[in-house]
Amino acid sequence: MGRDNSESTDYSDMNYSEDHHSSSGSSGKDYGLAIQRGHADPFYTMEMVARTAEREAEKHDTVPLCIGQPSTPAPSVVRDVAIEAIQKDKLGYTEALGIQPLRERISRWHSETYGTDTKADNVIVTTGSSGAFVAIFAACLPFGGTVALSSPGYAAYRNVLQALGNSFIDIPTTAETRFHMTRKHLEDLAQAGNKPDMVLITSPNNPTGSIIDPDELRAISQWCDETDTVLVSDEIYHGISYGRPTVTARSLSDRAVVIGSTSKYFSMTGWRLGWLIIPDDPTLRETIENILGNISLCAPALSQIAATRVFDDDALAELRVHVERYKENHDILNKELPAVGLPRFAPSDGAFYFWVDVSDYTDDSVAFAHELLDATGVSVSPGTDFDGSADKALGKKYVRVSYAGTPEEMREACRRLKPFLEARRR
Numbered sequence: 001m002g003r004d005n006s007e008s009t010d011y012s013d014m015n016y017s018e019d020h021h022s023s024s025g026s027s028g029k030d031y032g033l034a035i036q037r038g039h040a041d042p043f044y045t046m047e048m049v050a051r052t053a054e055r056e057a058e059k060h061d062t063v064p065l066c067i068g069q070p071s072t073p074a075p076s077v078v079r080d081v082a083i084e085a086i087q088k089d090k091l092g093y094t095e096a097l098g099i100q101p102l103r104e105r106i107s108r109w110h111s112e113t114y115g116t117d118t119k120a121d122n123v124i125v126t127t128g129s130s131g132a133f134v135a136i137f138a139a140c141l142p143f144g145g146t147v148a149l150s151s152p153g154y155a156a157y158r159n160v161l162q163a164l165g166n167s168f169i170d171i172p173t174t175a176e177t178r179f180h181m182t183r184k185h186l187e188d189l190a191q192a193g194n195k196p197d198m199v200l201i202t203s204p205n206n207p208t209g210s211i212i213d214p215d216e217l218r219a220i221s222q223w224c225d226e227t228d229t230v231l232v233s234d235e236i237y238h239g240i241s242y243g244r245p246t247v248t249a250r251s252l253s254d255r256a257v258v259i260g261s262t263s264k265y266f267s268m269t270g271w272r273l274g275w276l277i278i279p280d281d282p283t284l285r286e287t288i289e290n291i292l293g294n295i296s297l298c299a300p301a302l303s304q305i306a307a308t309r310v311f312d313d314d315a316l317a318e319l320r321v322h323v324e325r326y327k328e329n330h331d332i333l334n335k336e337l338p339a340v341g342l343p344r345f346a347p348s349d350g351a352f353y354f355w356v357d358v359s360d361y362t363d364d365s366v367a368f369a370h371e372l373l374d375a376t377g378v379s380v381s382p383g384t385d386f387d388g389s390a391d392k393a394l395g396k397k398y399v400r401v402s403y404a405g406t407p408e409e410m411r412e413a414c415r416r417l418k419p420f421l422e423a424r425r426r
Contacts, residue, residue: 061377137164147199153205178212
């Protein structure tokens, strides 16, 4: 394709996941039931969420910057529709693919937003985006199949792949590529005999907030088409960006699979509603329908009914106000983090995260996060969650800071951080 392949990449530090067994880490008898395919590493962010809740119940003084969810409820029209549905609708099972009005509304929104030709038959409604990637992994990967992932990246991808008996290739990234993989990475993998079965892109990225360059996404899309590799684009943070463009992979290839969700931009995390946008492939559609029909039966009926209105103009007007607040929070932290002693972090182009280097203070981000919460009431996510390498060397030096809360919380967090860090500087 006319790209320069003269330079090769050293993949000696690349992590390839392997099957391994796990013994029980809790008290009581270990029955040895979860040793074949059921292993999944812990998600330490959720541990921090639980510890933050415990402290809040006891001391009422926490500043939660650990969880990646909006601090606002669903748009008012969505809540009004939900209340009406509770009163009038039986709320039974729906079609496994999702109710037709919602699939039509998602397809229209996607077509209007990105200029794509997306039809209702391309849309499959799932139980959150988590249900979407479980379904697409199960439908498209052979047993033991591999997925190329950027590192740092969302922990649940790796953990779910392992639980399903698949594996991943963790591609280390740096600020030079905005913490995203490149076509060159994939070409080098294939040349080394390690071509993946699937490529998974997340942009804006979790935990860095960085947005992939549109030309690079196009190049990756072309490589996937040329090599018959499944491209999955996780676009759940689309709508939350601060100047850099977000491009849907569906506009670049009619073979790409897109994952969306009401959780982030649409402020409906606990409603557990996501979707897949798949190619015009009846066999894939039927396969996913059968998988969902057996695993989850359907996405929550109440959420589906209510979400038909989340794309309305009045709902979108509320959501734009939320994004303005995220931008204010972003600007506060962008200024204050260096002032309190944390000058190094990834460029946060979108979502609501900063990926912050804390290596001046610790080489154990899990311990650092626990100590920070205990000392100040501020909670952050340990970077080890997002590092797929065996030794977690990078993740031990970073934490993820979520700025989905209020500007007052951002300022208060920085006020508490400064003396804590001053006492710890090594």
